[in-house]
Amino acid sequence: MRLFRLPRVSVISAVIVLSSFVGSSCISNADDSPRVLSAEQMSSGDRVLSKLRTPAATVWSLWPDSGRRESDPGKELTEDVPQSRDGLVRIKSVAQPTLHLWRSKTPDGRAVIVFPGGGYNGLAAQHEGTEIAEWLNRQGITAFVCKYRVPRREGLAKHQVALEDAQQAIRFVRGNAKMFGIRADQIGVMGFSAGGHLSAMCIHHGGAANRSDEVSARPDFALLIYPAYLTTERDNLDGAPELIPLKSKWPPVFVTVAVDDPFALGSISYTLRLRREKASVELHMYERGGHGKGLQERGYPFSQWTTPAERWLRDLAARK
Numbered sequence: 001m002r003l004f005r006l007p008r009v010s011v012i013s014a015v016i017v018l019s020s021f022v023g024s025s026c027i028s029n030a031d032d033s034p035r036v037l038s039a040e041q042m043s044s045g046d047r048v049l050s051k052l053r054t055p056a057a058t059v060w061s062l063w064p065d066s067g068r069r070e071s072d073p074g075k076e077l078t079e080d081v082p083q084s085r086d087g088l089v090r091i092k093s094v095a096q097p098t099l100h101l102w103r104s105k106t107p108d109g110r111a112v113i114v115f116p117g118g119g120y121n122g123l124a125a126q127h128e129g130t131e132i133a134e135w136l137n138r139q140g141i142t143a144f145v146c147k148y149r150v151p152r153r154e155g156l157a158k159h160q161v162a163l164e165d166a167q168q169a170i171r172f173v174r175g176n177a178k179m180f181g182i183r184a185d186q187i188g189v190m191g192f193s194a195g196g197h198l199s200a201m202c203i204h205h206g207g208a209a210n211r212s213d214e215v216s217a218r219p220d221f222a223l224l225i226y227p228a229y230l231t232t233e234r235d236n237l238d239g240a241p242e243l244i245p246l247k248s249k250w251p252p253v254f255v256t257v258a259v260d261d262p263f264a265l266g267s268i269s270y271t272l273r274l275r276r277e278k279a280s281v282e283l284h285m286y287e288r289g290g291h292g293k294g295l296q297e298r299g300y301p302f303s304q305w306t307t308p309a310e311r312w313l314r315d316l317a318a319r320k
Helices: 014-020 044-050 126-137 160-175 194-204 263-278 307-317
Strands: 058-061 096-101 111-115 142-147 187-192 221-225 254-259 282-288
Touching: 014 254, 044 058, 044 096, 044 142, 096 126, 096 160, 111 126, 111 160, 111 194, 126 142, 126 187, 126 307, 142 160, 160 187, 160 194, 187 194, 194 221, 221 307, 254 263, 263 282, 282 307
Parallel strands: 111 142, 111 187, 187 221, 221 254, 254 282
Antiparallel strands: 058 096, 096 142
């Protein structure tokens, strides 16, 4: 089975990394191939997370060799799965990013890469990750939960290493669409809180393939669920500067947030920007619900966000 190989990239600065990942080419060196991890090769977080699916999720290392990046200031971190009072799985100190594959029993060719939140300091990997993958599977969508690198690396932009991982994940999934039984033009992203910001970053820094041997890291659609960091400050409407102007067509975007969410203004600001640029965008705001709930029933009426999201996904599929 031939996999599309993705290149090793050196990180020089936050500014360079946001542009240099656009359109980077694939290579065929076998040593550079992302690989399926055995239980013995998995980190502590991957072992716990994979077992939340029956049968256990297939886990792919995002980067070759050890999965650690030589350019990563945090490459020596030891992954941690701390005990939590609510019993949900959260992962910290990630240096070996991975993708967890959740196949639907009734796949329809669509795929979504899920980015859990956690303020770029940890990952809410269960209620904003695997539980979302299960929800997507019920709609016929193949899901990939991305365990990206956290916490923020000293001296780098808060999202820098996470964005590298997100771009790598999209290129890997798209480059191997046939193997995963999905359509290369139906690969979306879905993010929660910081993961919502990361999903937006994929839109703005995804790039497009310039040659036949290149794979785009730009998502075909995006769902931003109570996204964080879309404005310079929580209490204003000034867009975050890292959300640079697009040179290509916007993908369809779904946004939802509660009015009492501390990041609510970011969703309003981003939606207004997309409308000004004539993008396809849908915003759902709820009077109450707070932040960080995932699929949990508490936080009504925001807890009803899945109803319009499911309808939006059906409408999107019907247009293709």
